[in-house]
Amino acid sequence: MRDTSVDAREASSVPRPAPWPATIAEAAQATLASGRGVLIVLPTNRQVDDVVAALKDALPGEPVARLVADDGPARRYRAFLRVLLGDVRVVVGTRAAAFAPVANLGLAVVFDDGDDRLEEPRAPYPHTRQVLALRADLEEAALLVGGFARTVEAQLLVEQGWAHPVQAPRTVVRAAAPRVLAPSDVDLAREGPAAAARIPPPAWEVARSALERGPVLVQVARAGYLPVVACARCREPARCAACHGPLRLDRPGVAPTCSWCGRHATNWHCPTCGHGALRAARVGSSRTAEELGRAFPSVPVVVSGASGSHGVVETVDDRPRVVVATPGAEPTAAGGYAAALILDAAATTSRPELWASAEALRRWFGAAALVRGAADGGTVMLLGRPAPIPAQALVRWDPAGFATRELGERSELAFPPAVRMASLQGSPRAVRSLLDHLDRFEGLELLGPVEAEDGEVRALLRTPRRSGAELARRLAQASAVRSARKEEGSVRIQVDPPDLW
Secondary structure, X not given: OOOOOOOHHHHHXXXXXXXXXXHXXXXXXXXXXXOOEEEEEOOOHHHHHHHHHHHHHHOOOOOEEEEOHHHOHHHHHHHHHHHHOOOOOEEEEOHHHHHOOOOOEEEEEEEXXXXXXXXXXXXXXXXXXXXXXXXXXXXXXXXXXXXXXXXXXXXXXXXXXOOOXXXXXXXXXXXXXXXXXXXOHHHHHHHHHHHHOOOOHHHHHHHHHHOOOOOEEEEOXXXXXXXXXXXXXXXXXXXXXXXXXXXXXXXXXOOOEEOOOOOEOOOOOOOOOOOOOEEEEEOOHHHHHHHHHHHXXXXXXXXXXXXXXXXXXXXXXOOOXXXXXXXXXXXXXXXXXXXXXXXXXXXXXXXXXXXXXXXXXXXXXXXXXXXXXXXXXXXXXXXOOOOHHHHHHHHHOOHHHHHHHHHHHHHHHOOOOOEEEEEEEEOHHHHHHHHHHOOOOOOOEEEEEEEOOOOOEEEEEEEEHHHHHHHXXXXXXXXXXXXXXXXXXXXXXXXXXXOOO
């Protein structure tokens, strides 16, 4: 078991970095001083509010346009007109703000570019990072890509020489980062049978000690009570008799409910062994909060989640309390959390998707960054048998090293972003028709088609990055031919799909 502890005397002599909203505001201030505009795009409304507040502190009197969907069409349109007319030089918003017509753009900023909320779910599926990179190149502006973790796509820009890394020296990182523990099965073996528990004894000790000094964050992978249940005897996943969707328990003492169709399975029996009892296959935030409440009866327990009945809690004070949150819904704590427990780490790293390890590390860094530095007693414990490579990247607090390794592996295996890959998904007849109309060229490789879901098939087209524009052009031509001939069926075309599996 490794950790990132640091000597308190060493840490006290190292200057601490400013909060990231203040850093972005400082970059915006320098850009405005040169007479050029600023565009800042963030994944969530909460982050937009934090950056707007930091800009008001750094730039008193400078108008700031806020472009978020929750403001409603009238307010957004008024803000858009102010930007279009040049009355506002600073724009802060969520995904759609990447297209804001900022006059004389000098700086474009995207924070946490690995967040899937920055991906447009509608064709042509542009990503905020891609849009801002193109704008920066066309308008001769600077692009700042920030985050607690570094994405593989951002690392590719660095290795191509298009971007330059900006990262703190290791002494600063060691002073600001919490102590990170990732106990392995060997480390926990001394605990005996208790080592197999979801929260083993060392984690209880970390939480109990930290609650004497402030709040403790517990990150869980899923919201709800028991989001996935299985047969208690043979452990076969429990499924709905009507639609075969997964069953869940919303609270104790009620019948299981289908997550797909909402039907109640009042008399469920396992089709494999006939047993009628259920056990937890996945534990959600509500059940975790219930268990922690029993363990610490004198401490308040707060639940925060983007999905579920609790809603997202924005902030908590510095008094002792347990905060159970799903990834992305962690409240900020005044003065930082005294400790954090990251549970069920394998729930993300064991998924078959290409991005699983990178996404898991991004979520872990997001939670760990809310914890106090090691010199102030901040501790993070990663639990749940995570994959070793992202776990060690968190222990070393080395997002750049992980991104470099991940990009190297994808280059060796010819996966995006090292290559260009297009996904074609639709009915078998429609996909085959599009492939027949596609003009092939040297270096183009076809993978599939293979069965996808709901009777559809999926084909992958792979080509070197230098041929990416040619691939997109020929796919557009083939799609236009199908449209002109009014051929039946539709095909979803996506370049570099994030959900490769």
